[in-house]
Amino acid sequence: MNFNPFFQDSKTSARSGFLKTAHGRVQTPFFMPVETKAAAKFVSQEELDKMGVECFISNALLLHFKPGLEIVKKAGGLHKFLNWEKSIFTDSGGFQVIDEHFLLRINDAGAEFRDPFSGKRECITPEKAIAIQNSLGADVIMCLDDQPHFGRSKDSIAQAVKRTLLWAEKCKKAHSNKRQQLFGICQGGLHSDLRKKSIEGLLKIDFDGIAIGGFGIGEENAQMMKVVEKCVSLIPEEKPVYLMGIGSPKELVEGISAGVDVFDSCFPTRVGRHGMVFTRKGALRLEKAQFAKDFKQLDADCDCFVCRNYSRAYIHHLFKLKEPSGMRYLSHHNLHFLQRLVQEARQNIKENSFLKFRNQFLKNYSKKLL
Numbered sequence: 001m002n003f004n005p006f007f008q009d010s011k012t013s014a015r016s017g018f019l020k021t022a023h024g025r026v027q028t029p030f031f032m033p034v035e036t037k038a039a040a041k042f043v044s045q046e047e048l049d050k051m052g053v054e055c056f057i058s059n060a061l062l063l064h065f066k067p068g069l070e071i072v073k074k075a076g077g078l079h080k081f082l083n084w085e086k087s088i089f090t091d092s093g094g095f096q097v098i099d100e101h102f103l104l105r106i107n108d109a110g111a112e113f114r115d116p117f118s119g120k121r122e123c124i125t126p127e128k129a130i131a132i133q134n135s136l137g138a139d140v141i142m143c144l145d146d147q148p149h150f151g152r153s154k155d156s157i158a159q160a161v162k163r164t165l166l167w168a169e170k171c172k173k174a175h176s177n178k179r180q181q182l183f184g185i186c187q188g189g190l191h192s193d194l195r196k197k198s199i200e201g202l203l204k205i206d207f208d209g210i211a212i213g214g215f216g217i218g219e220e221n222a223q224m225m226k227v228v229e230k231c232v233s234l235i236p237e238e239k240p241v242y243l244m245g246i247g248s249p250k251e252l253v254e255g256i257s258a259g260v261d262v263f264d265s266c267f268p269t270r271v272g273r274h275g276m277v278f279t280r281k282g283a284l285r286l287e288k289a290q291f292a293k294d295f296k297q298l299d300a301d302c303d304c305f306v307c308r309n310y311s312r313a314y315i316h317h318l319f320k321l322k323e324p325s326g327m328r329y330l331s332h333h334n335l336h337f338l339q340r341l342v343q344e345a346r347q348n349i350k351e352n353s354f355l356k357f358r359n360q361f362l363k364n365y366s367k368k369l370l
């Protein structure tokens with residue numbers, strides 16, 4: 001069995017164990033940094049390794065466009081190409097369905113994208129999305145899904161659920177690299193009945209794990225968490241649950257509490273590049289004038305190299321002058337912060353004290369930007 005959540009918190013749905021892949025065991029729950037174009041912006045693979053990251057996610061569609069499958073194959077596969085010996089997920093390109101720079105057209109046959117580098121049109125069918133990911137060689141790959149934009153009508157979301165299930169069946173049939181696990185993606189927006197239909201359809205096809213897609217695009221946090229809880233309750237416990245695109249500190253802790261095992265998001269590095277810092281008291285905007293003379297470390301409890309060496313005032317100065325090292329330091333700190341947070345969550349699940357940990361964290365974590 002690839003997934004074994006052997007610790008179950010008795011007061012919440014939080015659980016901890018491991019996901020076994022062709023490149024080792026990943027302790028769950030875990031958060032994956034995003035390497036859309038085969039790099040976590042400003043943070044090296046060596047840094048990710050040192051902060052305890054055991055898995056990240058890259059984007060198969062973008063790698064297919066550039067550098068192309070041939071080059072990755074010649075390098076000896078994705079792990080060798082980007083020098084990472086631990087586990088990797090790839091996303092199929094489903095998320096680009098909501099990106100107007102990429103998507104030209106979508107119908108039941110597939111999604112037509114514009115290659116952002118060459119400008120050429122290319123139709124990605126479910127079969128092609130799988131062939132691309134089979135060739136890249138990530139440990140866990142995702143079905144192609146139809147992700148509706150936020151705020152779409154229920155009919156439109158129902159249509160996306162139907163198409164995502166149709167594509168999921170085709171993806172399962174096309175999947176040929178047995179060293180890779182294939183996860184199905186559930187859609188349905190904030191509609192519990194559509195989520196239920198989507199999950200039941202995926203369970204019939206039988207995937208190695210179930211991803212909850214379509215969130216992180218503008219919905220209200222409390223509403224999303226209610227739907228996530230409902231989804232988790234419908235998924236058998238032997239299947240890992242992956243909440244896609246979610247990665248703020250608060251949402252991670254709440255998601256773990258709801259029973260989610262896997263997360264990914266470009267949020268920590270994207271906001272880091274814009275001067276936002278995660279701390280145990282909440283997120284702060286380092287560009288504010290009040291930090292110009294603040295010689296404390298970014299977060300009092302953090303032991304990352306940035307916090308050990310530099311003050312808020314120094315990094316504030318770097319941001320004021322638009323020095324790229326400021327963006328690098330905050331990207332590193334934010335990723336390190338989330339790794340420590342999930343490590344602590346795992347430890348508390350093992351000791352059956354997760355509820356206390358969660359409540360304490362949420363009590364200390366300000367909802368407002370500091």
Ligand SMILES: [Zn+2]
Binds near residue numbers: 299305306307308336
């Ligand atoms: Zn730090």
